[in-house]
Amino acid sequence: MGELSLRRLQRVGKATYSISLPKGWVRKRGLRPGDILEVYEESDGSLRIRSRIDKLAESSYLIDAELCRVYGQISKLITACYHRGCERVEVRAAGGLNDEVVKEISEAASRLPGFEIIERTNKSIVLQNFIDPSKFSVRGLIRRLQTMISTMFGNISDFLFSMSYEDIKSIRDLREKIRQLHALMVRLLITYLEHRGLGRAIGLKNSTDAYCMIMFSDHMLRIAEHLYDIGEEFLRFRKRLWRNKEMLSLLKELIGLTSMIFEDSINAFINTDPQHTMKILNQISNIVDHQLSGGELLKVHDLGRTCFIEKILCSLRGIMLECERIVEEIFDRFIENGGPVCMLKETYRSV
Incomplete structure (x- = not known):
């Protein structure tokens, strides 16, 4: 908690008000008369003042590989730095980077959009970001995630009709692209929380919006993982899928139903529609309790087929749960943005 100081509001001219800035704060940042400051209004009505020095300071991290004794720790730290x-x-x-560490660093960089190795010696590797966050729209990234996951649904449905294994194998590539997009989105949103002036460029209004978008990105990533698991199960089960026409028909229906709920959930989230949200929540509850309970599909005496069906149903229920969480977060955004249905009633009291 910083030191509290009181300032008297001054009137300058006919329409401008001002307050003086603490001398220590000004000197610490090397500011001079005429320098430009950025002023942001927070959602609680308070103001944040940021100098250009604060804005342009680039964060840099040093990772000591010799202190990372478990494989995978370095890549996790690099990813965390990227998100930050x-x-x-x-x-x-100090003793040199071995081949295993170099490989781990290279693989980590390949998964992070805009992060590239710019310098490499026997004892160190330097990664640099080349992405300008102001060039991205959060809404555009959401639509891109939606498109890629819709394609995964489409590939699974096509596989059930065409029996072409290429449709399923392409899901692996989509999963990797979604992972990369998720990492970029988390980085963008955390950067916004550090630099609120970025909000207008990327389409964010407040910190609640940013929080909901981070959670949304996590939900989308988990949906992609569930679809990947379904695809892998289909590849393992292979031609046995088409021996039971009734089971195949039910699987097509359930995949189509889950895809429909997914599309409705994303559109409701983007449009912040609480009334439509309640309809979707009721649909999800009904589908999970009835169609995804496994009653009809599990009426088989083949142990291998039973295990296969249970895994598919588990993944579909997982997707439904993520859709449910996505639409529930609509209410957080709705309350924050305000409206005639639920308006913020502000009351002020003297301190």
Whole structure:
């Protein structure tokens, strides 16, 4: 908690008001008369003042590879730095980087959009960000995630009709692209929380909006993982799928139903429609309790087929649960944005 100081509001001219800034704060940042400051209004009505020095300071992290004794730890740290909005990461080892560490760093960089290796020696590797966050729209990224997951649904449905394994194999590539897009979206949203002036460029209004978007991105990633699991199960079960026409027909119906709920959930989230949200929540509850309970599909005496069906139903229920969470977060956005249905009643009291 910073030190509290009181300032008297001054009137300058006919339509402008001003307050003086703490001298220590000004000197610490090397500011001079005429320098430009950025002023943001927070959702609670308070103001945040940021100097250009604060804005342009680039975060940089140094990772000591010799202290990371478990494989995978370095890649996790690099990813965390990326999410945090870090512009530069150096991985260093006084005794030299072995081939395993170099491979781990390279693989981590390949999964992070805009993060590239710019310098490499025997003892260190430097990664640099080349992405400008102001060039991205959050709404555009949401639509891109929606399109890729819709394609995954489409590939699974096509496989059930065409029996072409290429439709299923392409899901693996889509899953990797969604992982990369998720990492980019998390980075963008955390950067916004550090630099609120970015909000207008990327289409965010407040911190609640940013929080909901981060959660949304997580839900989309998990939906993609469930679809990937379904695809892998289909590949393992292979031609046995088409021996039972009734089971195949029910699977087509359930995939189509889940895809429809997914599309409705995303559109409701984007449009912030609480009335439509309640209809979707009721649909999800009904589908999970009845169609995805497995009653008809599990009426088989083949143990292998029973295990296969249970795994597919588990993944479909998982997708429904993520859709449910997505639409529930609509209410958080709705309340924050305000409206005639639920308006913020502000009351002020003297301190």
